[in-house]
Amino acid sequence: MDLEADIVVIGGGMAGLVAGIRATEEGMKTVLLRKGQSATAYSSGAIDIIGYLPGGTVPLGSPVEGLQGIASMFPFHPYGLLGFTDATSDTVSKTIVEKVRTAVSWLKATLLGSSIPLFGDIDSNLDAVTVLGTVKPTCMIQETMWPGSLMLDADSVALFAGVRGFPVFNPRMAAQVFLEHQISNRLPPRKAGHHVLDLAPFGNNYNISSIEIARYLDNEDNLSVLAKTLKKQAERIGATHIALPPVLGFNRARENQLALQDLTGAHVFELLSFPPSVPGLRLQRGLETAFVNGGGTLLVGHHAKMESLESNIVKEVTAVGPRRNLKISTKAVVLATGKFIGGGITGTENGIRESVFDLMTVSESFRIATSITPQKLTNTIALTHMGHPLFGSGLSVDPQFRPITAEEVHAAENLYAAGSVLAGYNYPAEKSGLGVAIVTGYMASRNAVDYVKGVSA
Numbered sequence: 011m012d013l014e015a016d017i018v019v020i021g022g023g024m025a026g027l028v029a030g031i032r033a034t035e036e037g038m039k040t041v042l043l044r045k046g047q048s049a050t051a052y053s054s055g056a057i058d059i060i061g062y063l064p065g066g067t068v069p070l071g072s073p074v075e076g077l078q079g080i081a082s083m084f085p086f087h088p089y090g091l092l093g094f095t096d097a098t099s100d101t102v103s104k105t106i107v108e109k110v111r112t113a114v115s116w117l118k119a120t121l122l123g124s125s126i127p128l129f130g131d132i133d134s135n136l137d138a139v140t141v142l143g144t145v146k147p148t149c150m151i152q153e154t155m156w157p158g159s160l161m162l163d164a165d166s167v168a169l170f171a172g173v174r175g176f177p178v179f180n181p182r183m184a185a186q187v188f189l190e191h192q193i194s195n196r197l198p199p200r201k202a203g204h205h206v207l208d209l210a211p212f213g214n215n216y217n218i219s220s221i222e223i224a225r226y227l228d229n230e231d232n233l234s235v236l237a238k239t240l241k242k243q244a245e246r247i248g249a250t251h252i253a254l255p256p257v258l259g260f261n262r263a264r265e266n267q268l269a270l271q272d273l274t275g276a277h278v279f280e281l282l283s284f285p286p287s288v289p290g291l292r293l294q295r296g297l298e299t300a301f302v303n304g305g306g307t308l309l310v311g312h313h314a315k316m317e318s319l320e321s322n323i324v325k326e327v328t329a330v331g332p333r334r335n336l337k338i339s340t341k342a343v344v345l346a347t348g349k350f351i352g353g354g355i356t357g358t359e360n361g362i363r364e365s366v367f368d369l370m371t372v373s374e375s376f377r378i379a380t381s382i383t384p385q386k387l388t389n390t391i392a393l394t395h396m397g398h399p400l401f402g403s404g405l406s407v408d409p410q411f412r413p414i415t416a417e418e419v420h421a422a423e424n425l426y427a428a429g430s431v432l433a434g435y436n437y438p439a440e441k442s443g444l445g446v447a448i449v450t451g452y453m454a455s456r457n458a459v460d461y462v463k464g465v466s467a
């Protein structure tokens with residue numbers, strides 16, 4: 011055997027990293043395999059817990075309200091499964107809320123001393139501003155993305171500052187869309203301006219990516235050039251708040267935000283953006299650092315080989331790397347391979363398959379999906395409040411988060427699943443993506459740890 015582990019985590023997005031960090035905290039020898047990039051790194055970096063009830067059109071005021079709705083109406087939703095241990099509907103709802111609160115508070119505490127401290131909690135959704143100038147309700151954001159009192163203070167004035175040659179963000183359009191939205195909702199600010207900065211990171215002033223700008227701003231000297239221009243422009247319109255695309259750096263984003271605030275006298279914040287997303291990559295890196303610092307073994311560029319589940323217990327995982335294959339013995343496995351972007355679930359003309367153990371997949375309505383073609387689960391209209399049912403497909407699990415078979419028994423007693431590989435929730439429609447990944451990663455890890463402690467006792 012090349013490596014020995016108590017727990018192998020397959021998948022290195024939010025769900026896998028949460029599971030891995032928790033397992034190392036519990037003293038487990040943990041090996042985590044990440045074959046490639048994750049949806050987590052592509053995400054805006056804003057953490058949605060639950061923004062809409064499944065099928066709902068009215069945004070929820072708070073995640074707690076959404077969790078209570080799920081408790082009473084959607085017991086097979088991944089959040090609903092958290093309540094399966096209690097009898098009365100009142101305690102079910104409290105149990106679910108408390109389990110989500112525990113996982114979310116733990117994540118906040120874990121990232122507190124890092125370069126990406128989080129802001130927000132499950133008692134209320136908060137409004138983040140996007141590069142389009144729209145307002146997106148979400149649960150938690152990195153401190154650098156918090157717009158402060160911009161939408162509360164009657165005297166606030168916003169400056170939207172873009173970068174010449176960075177095509178993703180048009181500050182003029184964003185300022186206009188944002189201001190129109192706020193005025194039509196009778197909310198501050200009443201005034202917004204815009205400016206285009208001439209940064210030319212690394213000598214380039216066309217087709218610049220957010221990643222290039224972020225790397226450039228990781229250098230303190232470059233930041234002070236930016237600060238001088240921003241200060242001048244903020245003074246020109248009396249801006250109290252400065253909105254930048256999410257490019258404040260990879261390693262020093264929070265320090266850069268505080269330094270810019272000091273130098274300009276305005277509240278500086280990052281807008282939410284599309285992939286490639288610097289805040290999403292920061293989240294990925296921050297969690298990987300926490301895992302490795304906690305003693306976990308991270309194998310990037312290694313994928314778990316397709317294994318057939320012949321017995322009721324997984325004793326070994328093969329990690330296929332660029333130059334070598336490693337056999338890893340293990341006492342439990344957490345499968346957190348994501349959906350179509352991560353590659354945990356694949357859809358072909360033959361049906362919807364799970365990619366490591368060929369586990370049974372189900373559709374959003376829990377019909378066996380191993381022979382349903384993906385086209386059957388998409389709508390003709392690309393964007394509706396219902397989303398595409400395809401996103402609700404994946405693994406069906408028991409309340410311990412163990413994948414189940416067509417005979418309704420667990421596929422293996424020591425195999426747990428977490429994150430978007432799971433069925434029964436539609437994250438783009440509900441706005442629950444990273445939230446479900448955090449909470450199920452936390453719970454699947456806890457169950458795997460209990461299992462390992464049980465067999466080792």
Ligand SMILES: Cc1cc2nc3c(=O)[nH]c(=O)nc-3n(C[C@H](O)[C@H](O)[C@H](O)COP(=O)(O)OP(=O)(O)OC[C@H]3O[C@@H](n4cnc5c(N)ncnc54)[C@H](O)[C@@H]3O)c2cc1C
Nearest residue numbers: 021023025045046048049050058314348352429430443444
């Ligand atoms: C463009 C975009 C924007 C989004 N924006 C938001 C947002 O603003 N807020 C929000 O809450 N959610 C958002 N989401 C949803 C959210 O990103 C996902 O729901 C969440 O990241 C899923 O996490 P995960 O850990 O389950 O899967 P992933 O993050 O996809 O991770 C899966 C991991 O498994 C690895 N893997 C797969 N197969 C194997 C194998 N055989 N061996 C080893 N490793 C393997 C992959 O390489 C990857 O590292 C967004 C998603 C996308 C695509």
